[in-house]
Amino acid sequence: xxxxxxxxxxxxxxxxxxxxxxxxYSDRGSQSFFWYRxxxxxxxxxxxxxYSNGDKEDGRFTAQLxxxxxxxxxxxxxxxxSDSATYLCAVxxxxxxxxxxxxxxxxxxxx
Amino acid sequence: xxxxSQTPKYLxxxxxxxxxxxxxxxxxxxxxxxxxxxxxxxxxIMFSYNNKELIINETVPNRFSPKSPDKAHxxxxxxxxxxxxxxxxxxxxxxxxxxxxxxxxxYFGPGTRLTVL
Numbered sequence: 001x002x003x004x005x006x007x008x009x010x011x012x013x014x015x016x017x018x019x020x021x022x023x024x025y026s027d028r029g030s031q032s033f034f035w036y037r038x039x040x041x042x043x044x045x046x047x048x049x050x051y052s053n054g055d056k057e058d059g060r061f062t063a064q065l066x067x068x069x070x071x072x073x074x075x076x077x078x079x080x081x082s083d084s085a086t087y088l089c090a091v092x093x094x095x096x097x098x099x100x101x102x103x104x105x106x107x108x109x110x111x
Numbered sequence: 112x113x114x115x116s117q118t119p120k121y122l123x124x125x126x127x128x129x130x131x132x133x134x135x136x137x138x139x140x141x142x143x144x145x146x147x148x149x150x151x152x153x154x155x156i157m158f159s160y161n162n163k164e165l166i167i168n169e170t171v172p173n174r175f176s177p178k179s180p181d182k183a184h185x186x187x188x189x190x191x192x193x194x195x196x197x198x199x200x201x202x203x204x205x206x207x208x209x210x211x212x213x214x215x216x217x218y219f220g221p222g223t224r225l226t227v228l
Binding site for chain 1: 142144151152153154155156159161166167201205207216217219220221222
């Protein structure tokens with residue numbers, strides 16, 4: 001069973017600060033990585049997708065991938081109360097779109 | 112327009128009953144999934160269908176039986192419900208390319224919160 005691990009949190013972040021979330025994975029052959037955001041009582045929604053080593057930026061979100069160290073991180077700049085949610089890291093396992101999810105990191109942005 | 116829809120949104124039932132959850136997607140995707148999210152928020156895949164064919168069948172009690180009448184619909188029937196079946200069940204869909212490679216994200220439905228008393 002391939003594993004995807006995240007700190008469960010909660011990660012408390014002051015408004016305007018940077019939230020840093022980490023995800024490690026066990027399958028060295030993994031090629032692509034997804035970050036989903038899930039608000040309480042809602043369904044997961046994709047916020048970032050990365051497959052190349054290095055950084056990928058989209059608005060206030062930056063995904064960082066280091067395949068050699070087998071981790072992918074998500075930075076949320078200028079954190080807002082609306083960023084308070086659980087962030088799920090997902091890694092494809094095998095084929096047919098099967099995703100292995102981490103347990104998620106709860107982020108709480110405090111005004 | 113709702114991309115992935117599920118019914119019902121809430122389901123409260125007694126132990127031992129049989130219930131079904133329905134899912135429909137209007138995205139034209141060829142692959143659909145059922146996930147279970149437990150009280151600890153861990154999201155785990157249960158089944159996947161590609162063009163009405165079962166392609167992923169995780170270690171799930173055989174009381175759970177998925178059915179896909181066409182590639183836009185995926186239903187989940189649960190027999191003899193148990194307390195441990197209480198969870199949120201999410202349907203999702205995606206487009207999977209050649210050799211089963213995921214070419215897009217998975218789009219999730221709103222979820223069905225199942226409570227077994």
